Amino acid sequence: MKKSRMNITKIALGIVLVCTALSSQASMSHKKSSVVSKDCADVAQPASLRCASAPSSVFDQNNRLWVAWAYAGHVYVNYSDNMGKTFSTPVAVNRKPEAISARGENRPKIALDKKNDIYVSWTKPLEKRFTGHIRFSYSRDGGEHFSEPVIVNDDLSVSGHRFEALGVNDNGDVYLSWLDKRDRDQARKKGDKYHGAALYYVWSDDAGKTFKANQKIIDHSCECCRVVMKMDDQLPVILWRNIYGKNTRDHSLVKFLGKDKPGNVERVSFDNWQVDSCPHHGPDMSVADSGLYHLTWFDNAPESHGLFYTRRNVNGTYDKAINFGDYNAAASHPNVVNIGDKVWLVWKQFDGKQESIWLQRSIDAGLSWLKPEKIAVAKNSDYPFLLSNGTQAFVQWQTVEDGFKLIPLSE
């Protein structure tokens, strides 16, 4: 009797072991599935810009193009001296790998000052959904080495600190602004309601070595659209999607009046898109030397939808917004840049067969616009981003087919 009980126990243990193996195999085999194209699927291969999903680029004072991008747990920086035809060997900013937000609206950022010191930021997502920390690093030796990344949000709770924007002025004053949920978390602990997130900023007057305390600009921003920061006369201007009332998601702008003094928040758009959803669709802005701002965004309200452009005049008034792009072809993700009175708008469309990049130009500082033109097509691509080297405008466009592209634009 004793013997037969032992045999049954052995059989039971055997079955449990086989079951465990089968069970874990089911889970493992499922993890293998991926949509990454074949030549980019092996993360053991050397990091390459071609396989980066969400790069950002900028020109320095010497017309060198710098790009920041994420790959296999590292933010990398490299440069091109021939307008994106070839690139230098990438340098890892963070030596220890970590999670990096690099998709759509949230991606590593790069900026340079007049001395060509390099500044890089990104969002590190944490284990809990919708949480993250804002990471920052700099290089003083032309991108050969980067400082140990730091977290710039001084609230270190597992909360939302994400979608950062980075701006650096000529003196190397560094500004970061992001969507922050620390106040939302506090409100909810008390049982209070809190719509959206808050817009916070931090700044450094020693070129990123140390940062001042975090400060809030406004409560109730939208939670998942990119924030844009540009410099006007060495001071930041920030544009983002805000929440007005309970759920109206229109755009707002704040212009700093001093280094540590945000001005009043101005409402930019009045489309009244009332939606409790994630648009994942942030605005863009270009600041002219004259103090004129070119602004563009997307909204999808029943009465006012599609892509919009307006100007904020030097005296702080706004022109009536104009609608552009083909709404029926999903015109989306607009970008704007200016060189003097020349202004370029680009955006993405999809006709059911191809993704395309469209361009519309103005030669009178946005007062009138030439006809829109299709400038590039691809099957699967990133959003388009405009940049300029001061004399010429370009579109940065990453496609699955060709990787990183820099498309020069005619005047």
Added chain:
Amino acid sequence: MKYFKLPYLVLMCSMMIASNGYAAQQLHHFKLDSYQTILQQNKKQPFFMVLWSLDCMPCMKELKMLGEFHQKYPQHKLVLISTDNINQSDEIVQLITEYGLQTVDQWVFDGSFQYLRHSIDPAWYGELPRGYFFKRDQTRIASSGQLHQNQLIQYFSEDIK
């Protein structure tokens, strides 16, 4: 002693495999023709189809509402489509299980977002959550943003009348 009998062990084994693999096996890959497949599979019955994503915060409220709705009205057909990548399948399965929706018809985007979005609705811009209530005759009512349970109850009750 009786728990060591072979039939019980086989049942235990099946349950262990199922707990890890069942929901994952039910996560269909949403391709260009999948929208038509869903329509075909749900002919002559009203159903609610929701597009959602792991990185969409309002979608979590929507899934919570749908989990509660599914508990109360298991007879009403739901179809969930995640717009994430198939390499996030484990996370998707874990989340839908947390909300008690593991037995609902589940899909995950397998391919370019633009093409798949267009195959469902060219007029949808990608904002999430995005819901479509399909009447028995397969005419649909689209909505962006979180839906209230009362609205969903109303949709189903009006179509059943």
